[in-house]
Amino acid sequence: MRRWWPFALLLLALLGLQLKFWWGDGGLREARALETRVEEQRRENARLQQRNDALSAEVEDLKSGEAAVEDRARSELGMVKPGEVFYRVVEPAAPATDAGDGQGQDR
Template identity: 85%
Template sequence: MLLLAFAGLQAKLWWGDGGMREARQLEVRVEDQRRENARLQQRNDALSAEVEDLKSGEAAVEDRARSELGMIKPGETFYRVVEPTAPDGAPPTVSVPPVEPEPRP
């Protein structure tokens, strides 16, 4: 009788609700969540640094204006690089003249 009770308790420990198998699955999920949290924390830190840079520095705003909006300073010349799109791989025969900035008042 004692042996049967022991076997029943062991079965519940290994395969029942809240048993070893479920505990191991939870440990794996917790570890996966920790890795995801670390990845998201790094992303948040990078975004926070970028926000601080944009708030405090003129260089970051200038860089964004140049790369995302295509803006240039007075006296600069803008050049556009066109990638080849011909099916035979030949470079395009398009020439782009420099764009002079408009005078500012």
């Protein structure tokens, strides 16, 4: 009759360990959530690294070449060289349309 006591104790210990493993602090659920956050952070870091690389290349262009500075001055500041004529092409505005098709509205 006393032979089942050690087995019951081991079974309870195993059950307690399984509960902690699956649902406890630092358990499998929390580990998976952390893995997800790490993967999201890696993607964000890769995106920011690409942005930094592009900015570094732009800075290097601006430091090394006069053409890059001139291009930026023309596009962002609207500057022109002496003797040049600046033309701005403006697309015709689309005709104003009514907000609705007139159905179901009382005027």
